[in-house]
Amino acid sequence: NAGVTQTPKFRVLKTGQSMTLLCAQDMNHEYMYWYRQDPGMGLRLIHYSVGEGTTAKGEVPDGYNVSRLKKQNFLLGLESAAPSQTSVYFCASSPERVGLALPNEQFFGPGTRLTVL
Amino acid sequence: GNSVTQMEGPVTLSEEAFLTINCTYTATGYPSLFWYVQYPGEGLQLLLKATKADDKGSNKGFEATYRKETTSFHLEKGSVQVSDSAVYFCALSDNTDKLIFGTGTRLQVFP
Numbered sequence: 649n650a651g652v653t654q655t656p657k658f659r660v661l662k663t664g665q666s667m668t669l670l671c672a673q674d675m676n677h678e679y680m681y682w683y684r685q686d687p688g689m690g691l692r693l694i695h696y697s698v699g700e701g702t703t704a705k706g707e708v709p710d711g712y713n714v715s716r717l718k719k720q721n722f723l724l725g726l727e728s729a730a731p732s733q734t735s736v737y738f739c740a741s742s743p744e745r746v747g748l749a750l751p752n753e754q755f756f757g758p759g760t761r762l763t764v765l
Numbered sequence: 766g767n768s769v770t771q772m773e774g775p776v777t778l779s780e781e782a783f784l785t786i787n788c789t790y791t792a793t794g795y796p797s798l799f800w801y802v803q804y805p806g807e808g809l810q811l812l813l814k815a816t817k818a819d820d821k822g823s824n825k826g827f828e829a830t831y832r833k834e835t836t837s838f839h840l841e842k843g844s845v846q847v848s849d850s851a852v853y854f855c856a857l858s859d860n861t862d863k864l865i866f867g868t869g870t871r872l873q874v875f876p
Contacts, residue, residue, distance in 0.1 A: 652808070679862060681863075688868055689868060690769075690854060690866040690867055690868040690869050691809070691854070691864075691866040692866075693863055693864075696862075696863065698862065706863070738808055738809070740808075740809075742862075745862055750797055750816045750860075751797050751858035751860060751862060751864075753799075753811045753814070754809075754811075754864060755810075756801075756808030756809040756810065757808050758806075758807055758808045759808055
């Protein structure tokens, strides 16, 4: 199993350009997440999905869009990149939490380092 | 709202020294608590977790005890190795399927 994979690993954009980050998982997980990691701020949740065809906003959703057309893939889009979106982006997935069960472990990809000039 | 506060780093230690990384939280109800570790150039991976008061999570020589009375989940290891050099994140889940992370603490261990 490859686990959680992310493409690309690195990308440099100019302000106003668009791009899509791809996350794929082969663990048949229901839940998927996109985070950004910035110095001194830890990881902040951008958007997440609790199943194919569903998405929801996290803590810092502005400037990003997501889609979950297939269970194994979760795409993060930047329509018009800004320097403030320079960051390291992590995707994660976890199994579905059933009923009152405790939260499951999240499995992380290796990250995408994005620079917006 | 819910939040996690970690001690600022970097924490610099010699090999075989004792490690403590402090973590306190603010949450309503009874959150689950986690420590994740991020090795250089990699994504985060779960190190240990605790799901109720007085639970002790442990893994790879690391331990943390869920202390509800002090709202803390401090990470400890009796003897660190160079290979433990990484960034450590404390996190909580308030049972909404989302994690709230602290800012991370960088640990540097020198031989």
